[in-house]
Amino acid sequence: MAVAELGSFSRAAQRLNLTQTALSHRIRKIEADLGTRLLVRTSRDVSLTIAGQDLLPQVREQMDALAELYGAVHDSGRESRRRLVFACLPTVSIFHLPELIRDFSNANQGLEVVLLDQPAGRIVKLVQEGQAEFGITITGANPWDLEIEHLCTEPYVLLVSKHHRLAGRKSVARSDLLGGRLVRIRTQSINRQIIEDSLGSLSKQLDWRFEVQNVTTAMSLVDHGASVTVLPQLTKRLVPNEFVGLPFSDVDLSRNIVALQRSMIFIHHYFAGDAAH
Structure with a gap:
């Protein structure tokens, strides 16, 4: 895309922060993988082959979609940093949390606090699934993927x-x-x-x-x-x-x-498995 848009290997290499040699090598590798030429390079200019002309708009469309997806995830990440979501037993939230939430909100201006007042079993699932940062509930069987503090x-x-x-x-x-x-x-x-x-x-x-x-x-x-x-x-x-x-x-x-949150051991295994896939 960079070579086609700029019409020059040197200008494309500069935009991509690559040497011309490295860029030429990557182009040749792509063409070898596809089994066809995409670019024709002369002493004066660079032009697209028919295969290159067919491929370029599809690549551009995919890159636009990727940029849109990246932006949406980025905005979501910024939004999540402005929200604290946690789960709590209704009886505890009614009597113990109002003053704490008020003081916490005053000390963290601009942060939205979302309280999910749910039964004990549901709280465990909300924390395990990452829908709540932490939960305040009563002890039952201790799930292996959660850290618990009395x-x-x-x-x-x-x-x-x-x-x-x-x-x-x-x-x-x-x-x-x-x-x-x-x-x-x-x-x-x-x-x-x-x-x-x-x-x-x-x-x-x-x-x-x-x-x-x-x-x-x-x-x-x-x-x-x-x-x-x-x-x-x-x-x-x-x-x-x-x-x-x-x-x-x-x-x-x-x-x-108790207060519970996802354990660091679980998070490590989750992301290690995700990276492996």
Whole structure:
């Protein structure tokens, strides 16, 4: 393209920061690979052969497309540097993050903060797929491709209506759940596993009468006296005057809040494999 546009090997070599010898060698190699001449060079000028005339517009079209693609990726890279995307559990994001996000935003003017408040299992996938820079969630099985840092431990409580028979108690034992109706949240599989493991064999004896999709529906059932539920302590703060959160006296029922990000080992293998392909 450079030789055809400038009509000169010397000017083309200068634009490409090559010696004329190196440029001539590359042209000859291309012609040898294609099995046909592309350029005819005389003492006065350089002209395209018929094959060269046919090839040039196609090459130019491909180069224009490559330049457009490069520019789009470049713009996307610049845009991503102006955005911080992370994922977090809804309960944690509601109560712990507003002030932190405000202070962080004030200290980083012009940076857009995107918070993906998602269930625990979804957070892991968002970080693994690179859609989130990091995630704040609860521990389950530790994926090999993620680095995990413990942030805090949060207890679970038995959430009851303020009119419930247990509301005046300071704490409850697991056996206090027998005979009552409970509601659990279908989408919170890791929370459910933690609760069921902590309750042990008693969990199978309990009357899990209701199963719902989200926390607010479960709390509504509790508020109307239809059931009780076991939820993280933070949840009670959604409506502090309507519910009583009772800690468990006979079991350490809690969850570990962690920060996770893709490990450098995983990133190294990913890019090494990509380069090999």
